[in-house]
Amino acid sequence: MQHNVSFHSQATNQSGESSGYSRLYPNVDTQDQHAMPQKRVYHAEQALIERFKETLNTETLQATFTCGGSLPILLGPNRDEAGSLTPRTYERVQEQRALTKGVTLRWGMNGDGRVLTLPVTVKTELKELVNACKPATFGRGGEDIYDQSYRRAVAMSAEDFMTDFCPYEAGIIDIVTQLLLPSITGELEPAPPMSEVARKNDLTRAQEIEIHYCMIKFTRQNGDYIYSADIQQCLAGLQILPATTEEMLSIMGRLDMTGTGLTIKADFVQLAAQRIRAKNAARSETAEVGEEKPSSANERQRKMMSRGIRAELYKLNIYTGPSGMFKAHVDTPRSESQIGSLVVCLPANFEGGALAVRHHGQEIVHDWAQRASGSQNPAIKWAAFYSDCEHEVLEVTSGHRITLTYNLFLAPGTSLLAGQPTSLEPQCLPLAQSLRRMLASEEFLPKGGYIGIHLAHSYPHTHPKLHAFVPSMLKGVDMALYESIVALGYKAVLDQITGPNLPSAEVLQLLESKGRSSVRHESPIVSNLQEMTFGDEPDEDDENTDDQVDDICEFYSQYEPDSDESESADAGICNEKVVGLRRRYRARAKITWLNEVKNKELCRAYVAYGNEATGATKYSSAALLVRIPNWVERSSTAGSQADPVVVWD
Numbered sequence: 001m002q003h004n005v006s007f008h009s010q011a012t013n014q015s016g017e018s019s020g021y022s023r024l025y026p027n028v029d030t031q032d033q034h035a036m037p038q039k040r041v042y043h044a045e046q047a048l049i050e051r052f053k054e055t056l057n058t059e060t061l062q063a064t065f066t067c068g069g070s071l072p073i074l075l076g077p078n079r080d081e082a083g084s085l086t087p088r089t090y091e092r093v094q095e096q097r098a099l100t101k102g103v104t105l106r107w108g109m110n111g112d113g114r115v116l117t118l119p120v121t122v123k124t125e126l127k128e129l130v131n132a133c134k135p136a137t138f139g140r141g142g143e144d145i146y147d148q149s150y151r152r153a154v155a156m157s158a159e160d161f162m163t164d165f166c167p168y169e170a171g172i173i174d175i176v177t178q179l180l181l182p183s184i185t186g187e188l189e190p191a192p193p194m195s196e197v198a199r200k201n202d203l204t205r206a207q208e209i210e211i212h213y214c215m216i217k218f219t220r221q222n223g224d225y226i227y228s229a230d231i232q233q234c235l236a237g238l239q240i241l242p243a244t245t246e247e248m249l250s251i252m253g254r255l256d257m258t259g260t261g262l263t264i265k266a267d268f269v270q271l272a273a274q275r276i277r278a279k280n281a282a283r284s285e286t287a288e289v290g291e292e293k294p295s296s297a298n299e300r301q302r303k304m305m306s307r308g309i310r311a312e313l314y315k316l317n318i319y320t321g322p323s324g325m326f327k328a329h330v331d332t333p334r335s336e337s338q339i340g341s342l343v344v345c346l347p348a349n350f351e352g353g354a355l356a357v358r359h360h361g362q363e364i365v366h367d368w369a370q371r372a373s374g375s376q377n378p379a380i381k382w383a384a385f386y387s388d389c390e391h392e393v394l395e396v397t398s399g400h401r402i403t404l405t406y407n408l409f410l411a412p413g414t415s416l417l418a419g420q421p422t423s424l425e426p427q428c429l430p431l432a433q434s435l436r437r438m439l440a441s442e443e444f445l446p447k448g449g450y451i452g453i454h455l456a457h458s459y460p461h462t463h464p465k466l467h468a469f470v471p472s473m474l475k476g477v478d479m480a481l482y483e484s485i486v487a488l489g490y491k492a493v494l495d496q497i498t499g500p501n502l503p504s505a506e507v508l509q510l511l512e513s514k515g516r517s518s519v520r521h522e523s524p525i526v527s528n529l530q531e532m533t534f535g536d537e538p539d540e541d542d543e544n545t546d547d548q549v550d551d552i553c554e555f556y557s558q559y560e561p562d563s564d565e566s567e568s569a570d571a572g573i574c575n576e577k578v579v580g581l582r583r584r585y586r587a588r589a590k591i592t593w594l595n596e597v598k599n600k601e602l603c604r605a606y607v608a609y610g611n612e613a614t615g616a617t618k619y620s621s622a623a624l625l626v627r628i629p630n631w632v633e634r635s636s637t638a639g640s641q642a643d644p645v646v647v648w649d
């Protein structure tokens with residue numbers, strides 16, 4: 001592919017780091033002279049957190065948030081008598097995608113159709129197209145409004161015109177899919193070598209991990225042995241439980257011949273491998289397509305692995321110089337699965353009108369000006385970006401800047417359609433490994449607690465309907481984080497963070513409500529995202545600094561009713577709202593935050609301006625809050641061992 005493509009991630013010199021000791025530990029008195037041994041623990045813990053933050057930050061900063069490219073147009077193609085491209089030219093255009101043909105637009109009512117091919121030879125030809133467009137509106141405060149001081153452009157809706165330009169045919173969608181939906185496989189760390197037992201038993205690495213995972217989760221361990229009494233539960237976890245009690249007894253008898261109550265782990269792996277093989281063979285012989293659904297975790301992983309993009313033509317826009325522009329805004333998501341926008345700039349002469357795309361304080365400018373003098377090399381230019389990126393069309397100083405905009409939606413990718421099994425092994429994600437290292441240390445949260453990680457991107461997580469889809473909309477580093485936590489199996493809640501960095505009031509209860517998921521394939525992450533009425537929220541403009549928030553938390557902690565009884569006594573004197581707010585401040589103080597909110601300013605930009613008005617959709621930030629068991633629990637309970645995967649025979 002000879003496309004001229006560029007892609008842009010966060011610059012690596014952006015700091016985003018170093019929230020400082022007291023911010024991470026609002027409750028730790030660093031002046032306390034009597035707490036020396038404790039202090040050492042905290043310092044070691046801090047070092048662990050810094051290491052994890054570094055991994056998280058690297059992944060965030062490396063994440064591509066916009067990409068763009070250019071397709072030169074073949075001028076003066078050879079045409080046959082009927083005006084069609086000659087076979088040779090057609091081949092050249094189709095096979096070498098670096099070259100493309102001009103773009104034809106058709107519009108107008110029946111009997112009054114118009115046709116225009118860009119680039120035009122006579123400037124006045126564009127006039128008709130401009131006149132057929134309507135003044136371009138945009139959304140503000142829930143209404144579609146026309147305000148030339150914010151957007152000066154004309155537009156035509158997709159249903160009012162047709163074009164022969166196709167971003168799939170031009171190869172753009174392939175590029176965008178690869179750059180904005182990176183496949184996790186490519187980011188995996190090298191897999192640890194497969195064990196002897198697995199090799200002998202012809203197990204895939206994923207199957208071997210599954211067996212080890214279940215052994216850790218469902219059986220008590222004793223060196224090279226597991227307790228025979230736990231075998232039945234482990235086979236159930238692996239979904240290879242025999243149908244009859246007799247068969248189960250015979251298995252246990254074979255594994256524990258001497259009746260010690262212990263079974264050698266390697267023997268169990270061998271048995272599990274045989275049963276998995278037999279089950280798969282039986283399934284492939286008898287199963288009708290779709291007879292047995294893959295487990296939900298596998299299914300979800302497969303979807304993650306095989307995400308594709310569908311582009312839907314949205315509008316044609318014309319920004320005319322002088323003074324055509326569209327000030328900073330974030331596009332309104334049009335459905336639960338919208339992930340971004342694609343802008344295609346058609347070949348026409350104009351100056352100015354660069355498209356600036358911003359994310360986390362970084363700005364990438366796609367400058368597509370095509371001056372009249374440069375019209376010997378007309379080209380189609382394009383840029384794609386995630387929906388939460390603020391963007392702006394700078395002033396067009398002369399000419400007509402004509403763009404097609406497309407909404408980009410998540411769609412099943414090719415491997416999903418082909419039913420390929422996934423090779424995703426989230427246990428191997430760099431983030432998961434880094435998390436595991438941190439959790440493996442006795443120095444990290446020895447008494448247990450909660451960690452909070454703000455997602456790098458914004459999602460429509462407060463929308464009445466869209467919030468339910470956020471987990472499947474996760475982008476880039478957020479998806480890696482989610483997968484890492486699922487892989488580790490700790491209880492986590494996907495929560496909305498509002499106002500001065502406050503989680504929901506009920507988040508700690510949610511985190512405590514159930515222990516680890518008892519079903520292997522059930523995601524341990526609960527979504528607490530829901531429709532929200534922002535009126536009741538602490539004012540986002542209420543610029544509480546972190547220090548002020550810490551003061552508030554400290555203030556509340558003086559009265560801190562640690563038990564629910566005292567809280568209900570409180571409720572007698574405080575109204576519900578204050579109690580709720582207090583619980584949120586208290587939850588905030590108990591959470592060790594591993595990074596800072598990334599996208600607060602985007603919420604504001606969105607509330608004020610979108611490219612289309614909607615009443616209820618609003619970008620805000622979301623975070624993953626994870627319950628970390630205390631060290632004793634972490635090291636003793638099977639499922640939360642620090643390194644469940646690296647227990648190779």
Ligand SMILES: O=C(O)CCC(=O)C(=O)O
Nearest residue numbers: 317343355393403405611
């Ligand atoms: O025309 C462009 O470059 C971008 C237009 C845009 O941002 C929009 O229509 O929302």
Ligand SMILES: [Fe+2]
Nearest residue numbers: 330331391611
């Ligand atoms: Fe936009």
